[in-house]
Amino acid sequence: MNDVDHTWRPARFLVIAAHPDDADFGPAGTAARWIDAGSEGWLICCTSGDAGGEDPDADPLELAALREREQPRAADLIGYAGFTFLHQPDGALVNDLVLREQLVREIRTWKPDAVLATDPSVVFYRDGGINHTDHREAGLAAVDAVYPAARNPMAFPALAKGGLAAHRVRRLYLFWPNEPNVRVDITTSVDRKIAALAAHASQIREPEKLAERIRTWAAEEGEAIGSPAAEALRLVVIDEDEDEGPDPGLAERTGTETPAGDPEPTAVEA
Numbered sequence: 001m002n003d004v005d006h007t008w009r010p011a012r013f014l015v016i017a018a019h020p021d022d023a024d025f026g027p028a029g030t031a032a033r034w035i036d037a038g039s040e041g042w043l044i045c046c047t048s049g050d051a052g053g054e055d056p057d058a059d060p061l062e063l064a065a066l067r068e069r070e071q072p073r074a075a076d077l078i079g080y081a082g083f084t085f086l087h088q089p090d091g092a093l094v095n096d097l098v099l100r101e102q103l104v105r106e107i108r109t110w111k112p113d114a115v116l117a118t119d120p121s122v123v124f125y126r127d128g129g130i131n132h133t134d135h136r137e138a139g140l141a142a143v144d145a146v147y148p149a150a151r152n153p154m155a156f157p158a159l160a161k162g163g164l165a166a167h168r169v170r171r172l173y174l175f176w177p178n179e180p181n182v183r184v185d186i187t188t189s190v191d192r193k194i195a196a197l198a199a200h201a202s203q204i205r206e207p208e209k210l211a212e213r214i215r216t217w218a219a220e221e222g223e224a225i226g227s228p229a230a231e232a233l234r235l236v237v238i239d240e241d242e243d244e245g246p247d248p249g250l251a252e253r254t255g256t257e258t259p260a261g262d263p264e265p266t267a268v269e270a
């Protein structure tokens with residue numbers, strides 16, 4: 001399924017990112033394409049990027065406020081219905097119960113079919129470089145929040161008692177993976193991805209060069225599926241689409257039976 005455009009689309013999805021610009025460096029093209037086709041997306045930034053500078057005398061609270069002011073424009077370009085800052089500390093993010101409860105609360109509130117998060121298994125990138133600790137922690141917290149906590153009504157019981165019922169996320173899409181297994185054609189949305197990145201002005205020194213870099217990366221991923229631009233993701237299917245039904249009496253009534261143990265996940269169209 002890795003050499004054709006991946007066309008499955010969630011009705012609702014949630015992107016969980018460590019820093020304000022991560023989602024735009026990551027799966028923004030996929031998010032924009034899905035939203036264009038009718039999906040509804042929400043973005044969570046675990047931190048406000050308050051350590052995203054090089055001046056030791058800078059006020060981290062001022063930087064956080066500046067980065068939060070940059071977010072509406074970026075989110076608007078991609079088309080998210082909205083975004084939430086969890087105000088965790090940049091550079092010190094930890095996959096602890098506090099962060100997981102925050103994420104479970106967001107998942108149960110937005111009720112996404114799919115969650116997109118950084119691939120927490122990547123410490124060293126295949127092509128060189130180290131994955132930021134916040135990306136790993138945010139990714140792992142997202143995985144742990146999706147499964148089992150969000151779907152278990154007895155996890156963080158105060159949430160269910162307060163009206164946030166358990167919710168089953170059906171799929172995880174991990175971005176910046178070393179081992180992608182799907183590629184999404186972003187030919188129609190790569191320009192918006194670049195524009196959204198440029199909206200994080202405090203982080204971008206040379207927007208032209210960055211645009212070029214994003215286009216090169218997208219073109220490299222696109223080659224695998226014969227398209228001008230793509231994003232590579234690692235898909236983890238938690239619940240197959242057919243888990244929702246069919247009506248259990250149907251096979252009996254019609255005499256048709258799905259072969260047991262069919263290895264082909266029919267929900268994955270690509």
Ligand SMILES: [Zn+2]
Pocket residue numbers: 018019021022132135
């Ligand atoms: Zn980051």
